[in-house]
Amino acid sequence: MSTFTADADWLHWHQSPSRPEFRVPDGAVDAHCHVFGPGEEFPFAPQRKYTPCDASKQQLWQLRDFLGFSRNVIVQATCHGADNRALVDALQHAGDMARGVATVTRDVSDAELEALHAAGVRGVRFNFVKRLVDALPFDDLEVIAHKIKPLGWHIVIYFEAQELAGLYDFFTRLPTTVVVDHMGRPDVSKPVDGPEFGLFLKLMAEHDNFWTKVSCPERLSLDGPAQQYLDVVPFARTIVERFSDRVLWGTDWPHPNMKSHMPDDGKLVDMIPLIAPTQALQHKLLVDNPMRLYWAD
Template identity: 70%
Template sequence: MDYKKTPGWLDWHADPCKPRFQLPPGSVDAHCHVFGPGDEFPFSQERKYTPCDAGKNQLFALRDQLGFDKNVIVQATCHGTDNGALLDALGHSEGRARGVVTVKRGISDGELQSMHAAGVRGVRFNFVRRLVNVTPRDELMEIAARIAPLGWHVVIYFEAQDLPGLWDIFTAVHDDVATTVVVDHMGRPDVSQPVEGPEFGLFLKLMREHPNICSKVSCPERLSVVGPPALNGEQHAYGDVVPFARRIVETFPDRVLWGTDWPHPNLKNHMPDDGLLVDFIPHIARTPELQRKLLVDNPTRLYWS
């Protein structure tokens, strides 16, 4: 099938540098995607963007280049609820990948069991309206209740300014279904605001009051205002994101995950070097113990136990 990429679409970095930071053995890239290839795994007719192809072979090559041991592959919105590309990648990973899918309430118990056997461990719900049509609360609660006996968790993606209106939904999943909730990208804080400000404070309150809520401290390239390193090399990549991610890592060390977000969908101004993203890690997890929890212990417990 012949797809035309969304105008202005930036393809993934074809030649990332080798990270200077040496990842601890067993490290997991806990948030990445596969796109197609579109002629093998067609994109959804209801998608709000058309990406480049970025399949399993490229993902696994990046895993090895960066020094990760495993991946957690998250369903991309451009594939809707057809998880075929993700499941195919899991099937070719030799047990080195787990998955987070997108499903609708009509999915059968047999399909869920089959996905579990393939390595799926969570369902993602996206609340970013420019990317998807948001799942109704009753559907989210129904699906969350059905996956809880499998030991799966719920992944939620939202933007910081929307948290007050979504608070009751997220806490209901945590309290009523009693399953783990994983927040993508720290709830996308506005890093131009103070780390001590009320917006980020509300997210910290969400985590503090709900011990089954975890956060990915990922995607500095999406959140940053200052951007990648200056040409003179003196400015660290995405330094304005560091205080936010560091606060979460040091406050909730057993409830944090990290991922590349490869192949970085819908970025408009630059495409990050994934090697530099790995070099961001020791700035937010400053000790070997915190690095091991972030990259090895926490994702292994959540996805491979």
């Protein structure tokens, strides 16, 4: 049993998801998911903002197979800080069927980066959501970006839509491919053709080193699961249709910090044809793009 106790308001990931009606194409990649612990084997970081329930690599593989996916991109969870041991362990056990996005500090050595690369890491993540970090990582990001560029890695950034205007110039100076988590968390109560989402579309249109994940409708929706998160669809579909070569999709399992409800991963898969309505778009979203970004070598 883990020596860590999950936060009292932590919602356990869905233990009996529905089987999707939508069949993903062969070779599909879940390009955004996590592993938590198990805490007894891979302790959570002392400075963490939350303590989750365990979500092991074996449980992730079971979900992958159940949903019909072939591969995973595992993103380092903030509850583990810059201790990437749980991530590396999962990657090593997955063989060539998983890649990773790590968290590193500015003093990371070239040897440490090479070891992460050998394990399957292809990017680093930086969190600009103010409620989840003690300080925004401007200086660290600039230093690390130049360290990882020779490896061909990319940067993953997580921010909220209302913050983009103040971050825009900094982000567009980054020297690598940049992947934006969850469409930059648009406010779906605002119009899809309004200025706030328009700034994100401008970022994507004018900077072809930017990619984005059209993921996490359960975090963005105001309507919720009863309405199948349909208020998120116009935003995600706009991005998929305009930038079909630079979009990714993932479950976000085991759905960190969900407070209102825990999504059914099978129902999330069934949203894919709503945001990528043709087989060609679905194949780019789920196979071509993640393979090009994470398995190019």
